[in-house]
Amino acid sequence: MQEILSNILLGSFAVLFGFVMFLAPDGIYLILVNLLLVVLGCSALWMIVRFIKRRNILDVVSSLFSFVLFVILSNHQNIPLHVLQIIFGIYCLLNGAALLVQMVINALNNSKGKFFLFLFSLFYWILGIYLIRVDEDLKILIRAFGFYLMILGGRYVSDGLACVNPLTKYEWKRKVRITFPAFLCAFFPDWALNAINRYLEAEEPYEFEQKERNAKHDLSVFVHVGPVGFQKVGHICFAYNGIAYSYGNYDSDSFRLNQTLGDGVFFKVPVEYYIPNAMEAEQNTIFEYGIALNETQRSLLEAQIQAFENNSYRWHCKIEREDGYHRFDAYQEDYPSRLHYKTGAKLYKFKQGKFKTYWALGDNCALFTDRILGCLGADILSIRGIISPGTYLEWLQNEYLKKNSPIVSRTLYTLQTKKDFNV
Template sequence: MVQLSKGSQRLFDIATTFLSGVVTFALGIFILTATPNDYYRFIYLTASILTFIGFFHIWKGWRKKSERKDHFFRAIVEIILGIFIVSFPNLPLNMLSLIVAIYLLLSSLIYLINYFILKQQHTRDKSLALSIISLIAGCFFMISFIYDWDASVYLIAGYFMIWGGSMMLNALTDLFFKNANNPKIRVCLPAIIDCFIPNMWLNRVNRYYRDQPNEPLAEGWINQSHDFEIFIHASHNGFNTLGHADFMFDGTLYSYGNYDGKSEKFFSMIGDGVLFKTKDRDAYIRFCLKRCHKTLFVFGLKLSEEQKESVREQLHHLDETIIPWDPEFIHHPLKKNSPSIDLHVHQIYNEAKGILYKFKSGPFKTYYVFGNNCVRFVDDIIGKNVDIVKMVGIITPGTYLDYLEGEFKRASSNVVSKEIYSIHNYDIGEDDDNDPYKEFE
């Protein structure tokens, strides 16, 4: 394969981004101006493509016995969905209005809960305004569904046009300005889609090592000098499927979450915010891979001296809001029927070799899975210091993973390195018969 020079790679990335924007914007125009006949042709084309992909998966499953079950299941879903779309061509638009309405109304409730949580901490936030906007928009799409309006067509068209326009504008910004700190317009996928991105990446890594067990993952070891690392976690286990995020700076790793099981409320979505800090990067990675069965996607950011000082000042203010949390159970062997959250805290303290803290004040005193979560914590530190990393609304680890990957591909970005850690390429140590956690596996 021909290796492009750095300058050629930059121009190639810019051209690819611009052309993607043109195609996306044109698709939005087409959807907006399409006649009913065009719409039905698009529906039948979509159904045909789905059916074709379904039969393609049957063929792949027939060839690969080890993946047969997975391919056959996907084939059945795709073929049934294709037949369903052809049978009810008017349903997709009507259902889309309902789905958008439900999503916006739930978002309104999520923002409202976040507003009341932050109000208790005497912290100002955009949550109330976002809640009102989401409520109004949700009611509009619900009325659209009830009265069979085609409002969803304008939503889809507008989304594609804004998305395409932002890609074209970002490409032109990169072309004429080489400064990595030029602010970019970021159009995110809905959080309900973004949250599945870590799991999709995990499946891709596992599939690679399953097909090529003796070949190293080339894209996993691209390194340049960096000052700030963001860790995105992916796992198949429980809530970990949605991912997790933490960061490392000046030799210290910071991980924020709801680690106090006794404080959990509202189906474990709300609880005391707990911060874990460690200087042992290898021990933390080994803990995540061995105990939590995760894969880590680690992105390195290059910062200016001014940005580094700003991050240090931010972390100094953070230290003023925390106090050590030293629950007694972490110093003694766990009982066999201990809650899983206690097991996690026991392991992270004893194996990742760090210190646990709780917040005595500030917005992160209370953890909220849809508000002040692990990603918001990372964004609060780096987003205030690096202009290109700023997120608004509900953000998930998948939102950050998708964003960081896009920035890493741009030659002029702050994101200069990417590493992938998994049990396939990292030494997690041999199984030990004296392992204190063996009976908890």
């Protein structure tokens, strides 16, 4: 109940704050700037107090930095708006670039969606260049953020009310869903892991609202998060009939652009081997959400899995190609070889079309899982075309809390406790 109440309060605050931003952009901007001035002033004074106590020269440097920012902001109060404008412009350019890369990938792989990707990419580029180059007071930007907050907050309030209304008629429909910005969603898995670790380290009771213990479900969705590097962004995969399916950039010989681009590879492995390996060998914490399906949904899901398999061929990792089972140490740094050796997983590459090429900001693990949930009607479609595991983690959590939701179970697997929490 605490999670539901938090969502409703968060949504209500976002709607109210967004409404004020939309109606009075000048007033809300002045309030925010004054708050920032107070924070900078207090920070400068506090660092001096710390220097007197600790005699650490870094405290003096921090104090001077805060004081300089305080003086600059006092005389040029439009600077934060221009900085925000430039940051948002760069963000738009990066989105446009990501969509452009995906468009080129689709063209090379003869996949659909090239025209719409081009239009969205063009829109982001025009908006980004405009925001970076224009040099005037853009009240419209504040109003745009306010409008966005009202829509996002309204969704949170609506989701929260659906969680407490026993008469809610639940039905998944495929539609565009307003979410937090992609760069924030990318950190959701790591934030969730840190929150859990704080509970466990403090030895506080870690309790979830129990929905239905050991509820029967057909489909499982796993969101992984690890302690370092790209593991913090998370990974998402699914399991059906006891077999886990995971898609990613697993062929090291095809890595490009710092491992964000490469040949798309998926593997199949029994869940009973996959989860222990992900926790023990890869040091991952796993959030599992169980989804109950009806007969029609099972048929749709099985047809999609079959489509994946029909459009793929068996790919052999290094330890298989070189028959290196008797010298595992030489291959343990290669993830697919390590996975195959420990679990017997079989890996596949796509012959053509979508997912033939992996792109971290396009056809990624979240889009692969979205193909499965999308055929069931899940409304996680993003107008940006970029979906991260964090986007799905937030959606799964909100849908789990709703009354009459087909997401009937939630399980946490973590190494700290050497056991799982069923909820």
